[in-house]
Amino acid sequence: MDIDELIELVKLHGKSIYGFCYKLTGNKEDADDLYQETFLRAVELRYKMDASRNPKAFLLSVAILLHKNNRRKLARRQRIAPVTELDDTAAGSGSLASQTTPEHAVLSLELRALIRDAAHRLNDKLRLPLYMYYTANMTVEEIAAALRVPPGTVKSRLHKARQALRKELEVDSL
Missing domain, CATH: 1.10.1740.10 (RNA polymerase sigma factor, region 2, helix turn helix motif)
Known part of the structure; x- marks a missing residue:
């Protein structure tokens, strides 16, 4: 190359x-x-x-x-x-001009921060496939090739990461 x-x-x-x-x-x-x-x-x-x-x-x-x-x-x-x-308590990123109300914009930023923090607390085995799948738009097969693990392992880690996020966010919302 x-x-x-x-x-x-x-x-x-x-x-x-x-x-x-x-x-x-x-x-x-x-x-x-x-x-x-x-x-x-x-x-x-x-x-x-x-x-x-x-x-x-x-x-x-x-x-x-x-x-x-x-x-x-x-x-x-x-x-x-x-x-x-x-x-460092910097405000979130991105333009929220498309939001209709200031309250909605604040709630959206808070929700993003909660999700980001919850994802950051995951261990690398769960966090990396999650980021690769949702932010890099990679397929399970591409993630498996990049991480050098079988596709079934990637699917399992994605499932466990989603469960962990769901569990942590449900606890936070109570």
């Missing part, structure tokens, strides 16, 4: 890869870094990438591995020298 083909991949899959990176990291700055690292690593590994064998899944698996490495590094650094972070 040459550089021109890689540029074409960025045009085709860049938006969904970025959305996936954003869901993994939870903020714009880290998502930007992960997105750039993913495509830099793709340039390094372009000889391993085959355009006919689902390059989107390959790019997502690279993003997952980089994210796990970054989290491991951060956890190790926190064990060595703990640092407390300031609480």
Whole structure:
């Protein structure tokens, strides 16, 4: 795979890869870094990438591995020298101009925040297939190829993730 083909991949899959990176990291700055690292690593590994064998899944698996490495590094650094972070209470993202009332917009933002927080509390085995399925619009087979697990395992993890989210959101709403 040459550089021109890689540029074409960025045009085709860049938006969904970025959305996936954003869901993994939870903020714009880290998502930007992960997105750039993913495509830099793709340039390094372009000889391993085959355009006919689902390059989107390959790019997502690279993003997952980089994210796990970054989290491991951060956890190790926190064990060595703990640092407390300031609480960032930034408002949600996206334009809500299409909402009819301010109350509806606030409720929508709160619901999104509840769902996002509940999904973030899931372990990686459940959260990653959930994000890949709903944010990257990948099929079960594509997720299985990216995570290197059987399709049945992906279906099972999606089901368990949905159950866990439903259970946690029902408890929150009481």
